[in-house]
Amino acid sequence: MSPASTAIRTSTPWFSATKLANFRLIPRIETYLHVLEFAQTPLGKGALLAVFCQVLRNFVPDILSWVLIVVALILTTFLPGHRRVVLAIGAVIGTLKATLNFGAGFTLKPVVMDLAVMALGMMLFWCARRWPQSRFGRRPIVFLLSGFGLLILCASSVPAAGRIGVFLWSAIGAAVTYVWFIAYALTDKSAKPAQEATVELAALRPVWGSTATPFPKGAAYLRRIEARNAEQLAIAQLKGLKLLVWAILLALLVGLWNKFFHGYLQIPTSADALTMSVKGTPAAWHLRWESLILAFFESILSVSIMGHQFIAVCRMAGFNALRNTYRPLSSTTISEFFNRFYYYFKELLVDFFFYPAFLRYFKSNKRLRMIFATFAAAFFGNTFYHFTRDWAIIRDDGLLQAMKNYEASLFYCFVLAAALSISQLRERGPRPTGFLRGHLLPVTWVCLFYCVLNVFVTDERVYPFVEYVKYLASLFFIRL
């Protein structure tokens, strides 16, 4: 055999599963030595910032918000030693900017309320540190969440339009923005070394933006993932730029997706398909399935774009945070998908509900212990988070009606918790191997599960639970 033929036999085929798995649309520029070195020079930093901020402009239409982020990024890039102070000042300015209404109806009330809630959060953090062995110091999260729940109960018991009602609901509106951030601050009470107040303040309202779920967790986590030298900063920033470019590509895909599926093919959105069914004029069977499948992929795209944007800016500010959404469609188990789809929300449920329950209850029975902790997180925690987050529904419809309208979401949380429990218990055993049984079939099953469960995902909460059940049954040709 000639050497040439040996070379042909041993070379990697032009197409292989490994090559496909390792294929990257955006190259790993942070591993290229010359790029890494250039990103550490003043010129490189400037170029990186210019490109990043220009791309970011597509996601931040409000010029003032964009300028605030740009200034913060310039300062944290060129003065990394003052990163925490810059971000703390940015948090306060961000609060002022978000709550001050510069329009015709100028009002100072929301900003006072927001700053009061931030001050309360800092005070609770200080108390938990000062008296760690007190009842509050030992279980600060229980006190915080119970207090927040009680505040909503009190507000529900007085007329929403009255003076007390208006005050309480304003306080709740402000508190909802910060409650999970304060919760993370309280878990930092025993962090070693002790957190600085500036880091805590920066984490209460991060410059890179956030939902009610803190991105990326609290101050202690930020401290752990902070870039310690010029090389680490360059790596974090290059990864941030990559993530933002990825977000732009996904945003472009969403535009084309909507034009093609909802515009050209006229497939209704999932919410529209449900409304049509409730009104007695259901869409064709195949359209209902198509809308459901599209909604599943759309939810992944929208969560990815949102999370990538926040984490990209966070990385650019010098924190090497993990991505919020990471290859969810490669998940082979229900719990793996839950972990990959919305990482920081899952982390919130794990930190504040799963671990506390797991470490305390049913220690002698492993299965029961796991199931109880999973229900504490995915059922109770998930329900509490979403029910309180949508406080305006409680204010407008009253507590009882809001609870009634929440039935579909409650069912969603229950099924999710049950499925996660089973998935986690099964994960402890051996996994099937091979492409078909080890990958393709599990991935399809996981996608189908979340796709069907999405019937019960709704933000409007206007229909009774039975309508969702009827809609689900109709997908399987069952008339109720």
Add this chain to the structure above:
Amino acid sequence: MKDKVDIREFVQSLLIKNGDNEPLTDQESLLLSGRLQSIDAVEIVLFLEENFGIDFAEIGFDREQIDSIDAIHALTQTAAP
């Protein structure tokens, strides 16, 4: 040192179960780096409870305590009864 060998073997078994065959040093981050997930942290907690009698409800739980082989080993030295 046998404890540390046991810990290393256990952590490596978790990584292999997740399809992670990359080399691992004793100082390397496991959870904050994303190499292990929260469900793996549960496995580590169970391992420490069963083999070292550590009660996290008693001492408090922070993922940083179990973020590397060295950190887990240090925990077994200080928190085990």
